[in-house]
Amino acid sequence: MNVKKALVFKELEIKELAYKSNVSYSTIINGMNKNSMPHADIALKISKALNMSLESLLGDVEINALDEACLTQKNLEKIEIALYRKNKRTIDALEELPPQLRGTVEELVVRTLDSIHGSHL
Secondary structure (H helix, E strand, C coil): CCHHHHHHHHCCCHHHHHHHHCCCHHHHHHHHHHCCCCCHHHHHHHHHHCCCCHHHHHCCCCHHHHHHHHHHHHHHHHHHHHHHHHCHHHHHHHHHCCHHHHHHHHHHHHHHHHHHHHHCC
16 A cells, blocks of 8 residues: 555645545554455545545555655755755845845845846846
């Protein structure tokens, strides 16, 4: 079953899946730990809660796409972290400004970018 990968991709906790699917937490955990095939009614509830086809949840139909999506998500997170680290000083300084001034500075940056991009067209 691809429940573990789906949970990572959809950024859901098992308890959230249990609530959304109306399947007990212990049933989901036991199935994941044993990597076993659930009863059809349980599998259907879980697939609906995850907004996935039953085939992709139970089989290898979309496992590569799911793997790829998980990797893409992790890569995006790494890029966002690197971008934050690169601009941390500016972000910290911006956060220290009063809200009214912060908005003015943000608008100045956006207008400057628009002006730069507009001059290259």
